[in-house]
Amino acid sequence: MFSIGDNECGDDEFQYFQDLIMRLCGIHLKPIKKDLLKTRLLRRLNDLGLGSLAEYRTYLSHLPSTNEEWQVLINVMTTNKTDFFRESSHLQFLLERYLPEWEKRQLNRRLRIWSAASSTGEEPYSLAMVLDSYFKGADRFEICASDVDTEVLAHAKNGVYSLDRLQGIPAQYQFRGITRGSGELRRWFKIKKEIQSKVQFQYRNLVETPYSDMGAFDIIFCRNVFIYFASDLIEKVINEFYEVSATGSLLVIGHSETLQNTKSQWEYGGASIFTKSSAKHALSPSRSAPTKVLMHPTPAPHKPIPVTRVSSLASPAAVSVHAKKKVLIVDDSKTIRDLLERLFRQDSELEVIGKATNPIEAWEMIKGERPDVITLDIHMPEMDGVTFLETLLPKDPIPVVMITSISQEESGHVFRALELGAVDYIQKPSLPELNSIGPMICEKVRQAATGKVLHKQKKLSPITRSLSGQGLDQSTIVAIGSSTGGTEALKHVLTELPKGIPPIVIVQHIPPVFSAAFANRLNQLCPFEVKEARSGDILLPDQVLIAPGAKQLSLAPSGNTYCVKITDDPPVNRHKPSVDVLFDSVAKHIGKKAIGIILTGMGADGAKGLLKMREAGARTAAQDEESCVVFGMPKEAIRLGAVEEIRPLNEIAALLYSWLDRDKRLSWVKKYA
Incomplete structure (x- = not known):
């Protein structure tokens, strides 16, 4: 065995193999591909027990035309990257x-x-x-x-x-x-x-x-x-x-x-x-x-x-260096602007290209250089952040992360921003909090820069909402997990469901100041009760329980039914609440009488728990990539084999209805599910 350093590929050697590969593969290798070429060839040299590129060149020059080494070399030099349903x-x-x-x-x-x-x-x-x-x-x-x-x-x-x-x-x-x-x-x-x-x-x-x-x-x-x-x-x-x-x-x-x-x-x-x-x-x-x-x-x-x-x-991508994501900070507080700038400059994947004190100034900066992601406050002079989103996103769908310090009573502004297409939201950090939550802020901004701006999900006819819930299996427990983009995704799914649903328990990655407000907002929109979960709550039909922020939620047996346990246990997968904590408890205690659904979100929280649910006999589904804001959690669950059905967001409610419809009377729903 030998290392790359032992076999430098000089200009003469590179020219020889460049010409040879052109004849073999029809591919022209530019000089910047020299190291990659060398690495590939050395793998074959190791297999043959040859000591240098020069020896391999000599070896090839003496081969007859019928020798299989020519085909082996073709196989070594070609990498086949493809996917099912690519470029659909x-x-x-x-x-x-x-x-x-x-x-x-x-x-x-x-x-x-x-x-x-x-x-x-x-x-x-x-x-x-x-x-x-x-x-x-x-x-x-x-x-x-x-x-x-x-x-x-x-x-x-x-x-x-x-x-x-x-x-x-x-x-x-x-x-x-x-x-x-x-x-x-x-x-x-x-x-x-x-x-x-x-x-x-x-x-x-x-x-x-x-x-x-x-x-x-x-x-x-x-x-x-x-x-x-x-x-x-x-x-x-x-x-x-x-x-x-x-x-x-x-x-x-x-x-x-x-x-x-x-x-x-x-x-x-x-x-x-x-x-x-x-x-x-x-x-x-x-x-x-x-x-x-x-x-x-x-x-x-x-x-x-x-x-x-x-x-x-x-492939140009094989040697390209990932460009930093360009960030524009919009906040009327100089302290917050400087704090965020200092935080982002410490991240090797982020580059701050500007700081604006208000949306008007931000719009002028965007005309000069388009950022990959914007961090945006809500309360600012001249124009608030929500109004800016209403103006900006229809013209230029740039991913936006809301960074705000509003109270629970003002949380409606955040939810309105998310409805308009903001990718995520973060509570404004204080200086002492930077060390603990700074990495999370950077991660959310990085993910948002590669996420999707979804103004509105394409809707099917609201077939499930217009149907009766009579005949739905209310003995089944439905567990749902989501993160980035999840507040809007959950709203979309729940508002499509009719009265008469079985118990639904949800973990959404959410700050504590927003979880109760989020539940209250959904409660106003849905024909059944939606509330923030409390420890000891019994799971009931026609009720949706939302995990409180900064707490862990799991399910446990309680007589002939199940109840909620709320604890202050440490984060799992860096999250509190964690989807895996919920899904693990469902797999352990409920087994095949459960349905697990994983929606949009960054990271992998919930993937392993969903696999446990499926192995315990539960039915499982995941949101598809196209309709996700961030295809992280569903992707990992799919990779693990935890997912039975993959559906766009606008079909999740119909799929859930079809799984719960005991009498299967509404066969025409199947075309959606």
Whole structure:
């Protein structure tokens, strides 16, 4: 074994391997990739027992064209990063626009799709699930999936993935698409045979032309590949795609890619989708030709097969340094402005770009340099913070964290700010509090800078609110956990529910001054009682209990029912109240007669507890990424395998209703749930 330092990659060595990789992979490595290139090569040298890059260069120069080392080198140099349902707007385009038109034109044949850089199989399997659902299981399509990396092809053919990958598959496709493992395999899932049978995997090198042996295709996916190719290579490949495409066919590339500076007959159709409208040289998709599967390619010694997979060596993100998040502080108190500035300057990920004494001054600063996140007080001269939000966010949705010192009686201002789109809120710190709560403030500001500004959640028809609660299972206990963005998410869910619900217990990360006010606000909006929980409260139907701020809440048996325990126990996962404390107690005492739901929030609080609930037999759900302000807690729960259903926020109430509806009389609700 040896270290990188023992094998410096000089200009001559780098030039040699740069040229070699260009021939192997079609990827041009810039000089800034030298260290990454060296690291990858040294891994292979260790495997071969060679002592230097020079030795490896000599070793390669003596290999015959049939030696498998060429393919091994391709596999070493390519990293395959992909996800299920990646860039889902492309799939939406197929469902809403392309497929209905295709069906009108082609009634007696199969749709043919080529996933030309299929990696470990997530893309073609995602396509197969969508098409299988669209065609209602009919044998109306076939997918050819190819890659140049033999190792990822083997993985793809096997169709087995770790459970953390399941989060990318929408719930509506999971039933027909995947099978969960059990026992020792419970942290894995497998693509169902019905879906696997629709996809044929094979080795294919895109630079090895022509493609006429493939037959003709209606749709070609080649995403997140061209961004790493020179324009002449892109032009060659897309023109070959054109030759094997039928009239009206699509070419789909990645959102970050372009076909500019290339000459082709593909016509831009929007959203990184291109169309073939001319019938010139068009093949008929009925001319499906079997492709020879080469699992052991035989390139010439100095003209090996180029690969069209995305290599992390060529990825700009692989060596980029994360830029600091730019913060604008808006507060009329110089003491608070200076205190926050001092706090943020100590954080390596934050950069203070300005301090404004009022919203008018802040607006002028934003025109000069747009911040990534704003900290905003409420009470200020000339214009208060809430009015500023009403003015700012519709024009420029910048994430805002409210930092305020208002009392419980004035808490309505905070809730109004959150309704308008503020991401989070923090009580103004005093100087003595900085050491204890300073890290939490910085974390919330960092998270907000990458969070979403959601003015209003898209609403379904309020079907659940308009229905009767009669027939709902009131013996079930519902436990809900949330954090950043949770006050609005909880309001959305609870106000959609009807009278007649079973007991609901909620932990929302919230300061003590706001928890009672939050419960009171929801109580005014809901048809059932919502109150801040007190120790000893019995769980009752038509009642929602909110954990008090700065206290821990758990459930315990009390005769034939359950009661609330409020304690001053220390923080768990740095939170008090903690979602895990609630969920753990539900798993322990209630088991399968419970439902657990985890909503938007940063961090991982509640994920392990939700897993315990699911293992105890409870039903579990999580809010999806798109509708979350911060996809932290749900993401971790999904990664652990704790989540049975993943739904957007506007479907959570309907899902809960469907699980509680004992008589299942309202079957039409199922289309929402």
